[in-house]
Amino acid sequence: MPLDTSTYSLGLLRVDGRRWNELRRIHAQIRTQAAADGSSYLEMGHTKVMCVVTGPTEPGPRRGGNVGSAGGAGAASGGQHKDAEVLVNIVIAGFSSVDRKRRGKGDKRTLEMQSTVANALAASLHIHLFPHSQITISLHVLSQDGSLLAALINAATLACVDAGIPMTDYVAACTAGSTSTYAANDESADPLLDLNHQEEQELPGLTVATLGETDRVAVLVCESRVQVSRLEGMLAVGVDGCKQVREILDRVVREKGRKMIQEGTVERGTGLNDMDVD
Amino acid sequence: MADRRRINGPAGATIPPVFDEDGKQYEHKVAKIRDRAPTAIRKMFLKTGVTPSASGSAYLEYESSAKSGVSGLKLSCTVHGPRSLPRSSPFSPHIVLSTHVKYAPFATKQRRGYLRDPSERDLGTHLETALRGAIIADRWPKSGVDIIISIIEGDQDRETSKFQGDETWDMMNALSGCITVASAALADAGIDCVDTVAGGVAALVQDTSDDSTPRIVLDPIPSEHEKILGACCVAYLPIRDEVTNLWFKGDLPASDIDLYTKLVESGIQASRNGNRVLVECLGETVA
């Protein structure tokens, strides 16, 4: 069904009832997995992602191909790893989209996302503190509804915070788009924040991730055609959205920390349903 | 995009020819019946040393049934090793076993591709479990042995798929053949084993009508029976009297545990019979 953008300019309401600058409901939890070094669960609207971080650990046998890596592996050609290696593994479950679709491990889009997330995290994590080691980030996508890369980056950040890996600041990510397609050539098109699946398919959009509350962009991915004049507006809206996301992530971490101090310890194996909302 | 560098066949799909069955019977097939005794296994031919370039090798053939259209089972196995592991692999205090089972593309009624599919990998895992119990692994640290089995003909009736629908029962026969031939090839390669392993299959079958009581037969051919209620494939060490691998599949009532025990015992019996052939063949190799 084509996206009905008729209400956009009239009531400035999108299909899900948001305005142009509203984020979807973000719900996140950390320490969801007792056995892992760090874990997190993040929902951005209907996009649900789980992340498990193991590390820093001893490096395993060198793997080629299927894992996105950044840091020590790519950096020095001399063979000495001055930094820890960040390895990312993304599993997109078959039931995540409306139609069941199985992606093989060697899927190019998945490999690209793995590499992007690894580079994003490696920019912020203090990997120089852990030479000759590896940090493994496993991401599981349970449900997809747009803004997948942004959700993955946010979940990975939270899990790394939970794992206690020192980092410069949160890497907060968000998507931004434009209200009309490239073909319409509409100069007065407004930017949109946080695209869902329908909007992502129809409208031009980009994913941007910033380092915390600064304007420093760590990740910028734009795979659609858009006029250059609109690009700056989208980027500004995206960066602003990232600041909001960062605030939410920080709140989640602090709340969890407060609870842990109060209770002394966390109960193992608590279910997703009975973890309460903030 | 037209590929002009190659000479391609017609672009559209072609419908393969569908052959009429033998005899003009459409509705009721003459049911094939098992002409062997329930405790008799098919005749086997086993020979070692068929591939001179490998450390050890063996070839196994099960006789084909007298009825037309039922092929036998033909397996070829080569063993490479013990050989040193690649430098990148971590130290291992025992021999690293890797098994590789592959049906030839023309071996079964449905053509199989060139890459191993999950069912073949599953067979490989079963084979590994079966052989690991027999090999004395800690005499060969930092070494590896590769066992490669090609199933040249897959013991399938042309009309099997109409009755049973899936090939699991054929795979059990193939697995038992794989175990026997791998054991012969290992002995040919000179790898230390505690005992010879042979595979045996037993099944609980129901013939013709629903009223007949199910009986246990050894070395079943699926097309000879109306319905197979359960089957098991056993890898057995005769001198130590131990089972290294057991694979049972079917639907048995849990209250009747004796039925299951009898089925496994029959599988062991089939394995003992297979072992006799194996020992005789190895005796010829040595002599």
Add this chain to the structure above:
Amino acid sequence: MASQQHVLLSPAELAYLHDSLSLTPPLRPDGRSPTQYRPLSAETGILPGTNGSARICFADGTEAIVGVKAEVEKTRRKWDDDTIYDENKEETREEAEGAEGSSDWVELTVEIPGFRDDDSSTVFLAAMLSEALLADGGFVRRLVINRRFHWKVYLDILLISPPLSYPLPLLSLTTHLALLSTRLPRLKSEGDEDPFFDDDWAAAPYLYPRSSNKKVLARPPVTLLVMAVGNNIIFDPAKEELAVADVALAVSVGDVSSSSSSSSSEGEEDVDMTAEEQEGRKLRLLSIRTVDPPSRLTPPGVPNATNSAYGHAQVGEGGKTKQQMPEARAAESEAVEGVWKPPRGGAKALVMAALVQKTLQRGGVADEVFDALEGVDLG
């Protein structure tokens, strides 16, 4: 394969574990009884975009999520179905064909972090789980819509935690729960026409139907891992216990209650049902596979008699080497008490039969597991 999990235990620790598990009664590291399961937390219906979903966390932190999705697919007719339009034979045909299903109506995939999909351990797990599901043919029969269409069910099993212990029981229990909570849309079309369904999800019936008093009539199978050390049979082994196992089996058990309770004589039938329920379930044995225990891959211990670090005479003097040789050979093949040796050979058939019997006995472990899973609330 269990054999690929790296269990970093020294030969001394392995010998200690083996000895304590061989005692009567066995002393397990966490003090459980041989048939006691570790606590787990389970929830269903966590993924609203699927037909059924479940998540189970074991006490050791391992976690799995299973999602079930179903799609309508056209039934491929077998090529000899000329008689399908024969009016005289219609009833028998319907009976015969409608009752059948095909094993490729169920697609099961297992994803374990860090392993490729064609890795032998992943394939073994997937094969074991789908074998149990397809063993009796009852499951695929439920998927028939009419003679031209059927449901194709996709089961995606994700192991969220890194594979610390052998994941088979966890994945099997999670699959069981996910299937129990699976609902398929209610059919509104009739006969053989193109199927269309009711939009109301609340009206969707469960794949495994319940009777009037909310009791589940038939259940999906459950795969249990059981191991033996010496003369003891131990259930739900932790990874340290599995590392010293003599033999380990994966046993799949199904539960079929009498599904013949018709609506006509329900009053009577209910009474009979409860009596039978009190007696226990009708369990069926669906599949058994031996699991290669990681104990075979552990390094052997060296007894003090042959260990040069403990003052054993050095090799070098000509006369002494000849003496040492038979000792060394004996040490290799004989068991020295307190020194760990990886098991060789297989398991006795009687031991395996005892394992299976213990699992299946009335009021035994299988019954307990089914009872426990029944208690999970299916939202």
